[in-house]
Amino acid sequence: MTISLKGTLVLVGAGKMGGAMLEGWLKGGADPKKIAAFDPGPPEEVKALLDRHGVRLNPPVSSITDAEVVLVAVKPQVMEEVLPDVVPVGRSKPLILSVVAGKTIATFQKFFGGDAAVIRTIPNTPAAVGRGITAMAANPNVKPAQLELARALLSSIGEVVTVDDEAMIDAVTAVSGSGPAYVFYLTECLASAGEKMGLPSDLAMQLARATVAGSGELMRVSGQPAATLRQNVTSPKGTTYAALQILMAENGMQPLFDKAIEAATLRARELAK
Known part of the structure; x- marks a missing residue:
């Protein structure tokens, strides 16, 4: 699925999962100039990928005024510490796309506002070889075009399915x-x-x-x-x-x-x- 970005794709967390997705986006035709990654210490292979394609790493948050989507791929235990630093990019009302295990849509609305468009997902580890499957649940603020963008981004690591009720994510977590x-x-x-x-x-x-x-x-x-x-x-x-x-x-x-x-x-x- 081709990835076409109008604004900036902000990747918060460039570890194994974030790095796998980034590699998939670049292979899918995403413009590296429209991607900004935030991570204090990405793995060497991800850092090399960023350097090779000229993807911005840890730019000043104030420099991003056109965020289209903020994909959060950090460990659950550090999310509350990390997110406040990137909240300012939410001024442009981007889609908030979470691959953070166990964090609800309400948690992200606490940071980005009750009117934020949030999609919660649960991928699995075969994503590392492009054979994952990701289930996603969206809040009512998510527009159809944002849902399609999320599907395109997540398809870079495997299959994507949608669940109507966020409560189903717990069972999805247990199965896949x-x-x-x-x-x-x-x-x-x-x-x-x-x-x-x-x-x-x-x-x-x-x-x-x-x-x-x-x-x-x-x-x-x-x-x-x-x-x-x-x-x-x-x-x-x-x-x-x-x-x-x-x-x-x-x-x-x-x-x-x-x-x-x-x-x-x-x-x-x-x-x-």
Whole structure:
């Protein structure tokens, strides 16, 4: 999706997530002269990216009078300390786009005003390789053109979906925000089980990693439902069938995931208070 900017894109936080997005914006045709980044110590690779494209780093806040969007990509624990310094760019009534975990729309309105156009999002770590998925929830002040701009900016790191109710972000966090950790743990468990059946540990992990990564790519490319793909690989009374009898039992994976996602959702709600 082509990124066309009328005013300045202010990136607050040029760490791993902010850096990944910046790289995606530049690849998407964004004018580097219309981007300003604020970060006291960006990683070396991000600093090199900024230098290579001539993106402004930590310019005087007063020099930015045409902010079109302010994307906040800092850690939640430092946000309250960082935001006051960039609030003056809000004079031009930009879109406030947050990728800060656990911070509500109301939190940003506290800084930028009750009439601020705010979109809260939750991306996930595969964004680092352009395979993330980001859910976004907008307040009523967000105009259709701002929503489209947000979608274009977020598409630089993967898929984008919209939820109508900000409260759904907590469940999104539990499923896709925290989800990569579950997949990594599944890989660990698969490898460990292989070891118990006599495989060398390095081979078991190689098999598990390739299987999880390859299955994910097959699911993405084929577009078929996960259930269909599972059925396609399950021969009647075969080895996969035998394993699934355990995994799909009444006390198998589904109730465990139900409990896990519920726990993560409740924790997300607690952290957002």
